[in-house]
Amino acid sequence: MRKVTFAEFGGPEVLRLDTAEQPHPGPGQVRIAVRAAGVNPFDWRIRTGTLQDAHPIELPAGLGLDAAGVVDELGEGVEGVEVGEHVFGVGSSAYAEFAVLSAWTRMPAGLTFEEAAGYPSVVETALRILREVGVRPGQTLLVSGASGGVGSAVLQIARDRGITVIGTAGPANQDYLRGLGAQAVTYGEGWVERVRRLGRVDAALDVAGSGVLRELIELTGDPDKVVSIADFGAAEHGVRFSGEAGSLPDALALAADLITRGRLHIPVEKSYPLAEAAAAHLDSQAGHTRGRRVLVP
Incomplete structure (x- = not known):
């Protein structure tokens, strides 16, 4: 099978599309024929050695x-899913034609494989940081860097829970944030005052790492209210x-439930073939993403 690998830490140029042995699931796992794999910041941070x-x-x-695909092999003890079912979930080495998942659920009706591959890690992260903050x-x-995958999920899940949301993003993504039910604020000089004019901020999430922690503490009044x-x-x-x-x-x-109820939608900004994994990483690292980027075998 074809699989994206790297043999040294470094920039996107270290990624290679190689031929590899097909993996097989262990107990409690399933193997899928991958139809799409999500590209996460975690991936390129692993690649750089950070x-x-x-x-x-x-x-x-x-x-x-993250991956979505068709179940084609079951590990020992797996119940509740059959070969041929469409699932999305989390595993390892998902930039490949086949991957083993350790956690999965059935894809909601109407969801494409590309869309499904964009949900697993970002929804888990969104739920976790909402709980922690x-x-x-x-x-x-307040969500700083709100237009990417995690930010998009946080805004929608928070809104579903009756929380008012403010999101910061670049000028091109202001309407996108408003479409997710957020009050949108642009980056740049004066952004703190623009947020203040919207009212009290009870908690804040930094999902972009753009060096704004001091300002988020200032806005919330307490570092314990920032994650x-x-x-x-x-x-x-x-x-x-x-x-x-x-x-x-x-x-x-929960992701499947929210998607089914029409309460969560994360768009796919761009799909790339496996051979263009380096380009996907370059674009992901550049930021300013609206939604998700995925690889398609």
């Missing part, structure tokens, strides 16, 4: 956590850095 201390890997290695119905949440998933210097400001995944099966089940 996360080697927290998530050590041996080289050469594959990449990719402690924002409640009736309160107001980051992207600024590795968060602890220096007394801010919690969230990086450990919670319950993936629960997150996937």
Whole structure:
């Protein structure tokens, strides 16, 4: 099968499309014929070696956590799913024609494989940081860097829970944020005052790592009311850095429910063939994404 791998840490140019042995599922796992794989910031941080201390890997290695596809092999003890079913979930080395998933759920009707591949990790992350920041119905949440996958999920899940949301993004994504039910604010000089004019901010999430933690603390009045998933210097400001995944099966089940009820939609900004994984990483690292990027075998 074809699989994206890398044998050294570095820029996107270290990625190669190789031929590899097909994986097989262990107990409690399923194998899918991959129809689409999500591209996450976690992936290119693994590729650069930035996360080697927290998530050590041996080289050469594959990449990719999120995938959607057709179940074609069941591991020992797996129940409730059959060969041929369409699922999306989380596994390893998903940038490939076949991948093993450790957590999955059936794809809601009407969802494409490309769309489905964009949900797993971002929904888990959104649920986790909403829980960790402690924002409640009736309160107001500020999301810095709100137009990407995690930001898009946070805004919609928070709105579904009765939380008022403010999102910051570039000028081109203001209407997109408004379409998700957020009050939109542009980046740049004076952005803090623009947020203040909208009213009280009870909690804030940094999902872009753009160096705004001081301002988020200023707006909320308390570093305990700020959580980051992207600024590795968060602890220096007394801010919690969230990086450990919670319950993936629960997150996937909730994602499927929200999608089915029409309460969650994350668009796919661009799809790339496996051979263009390097280009997908370059675009992801550049930021300003509206929704998700996926690879299609």
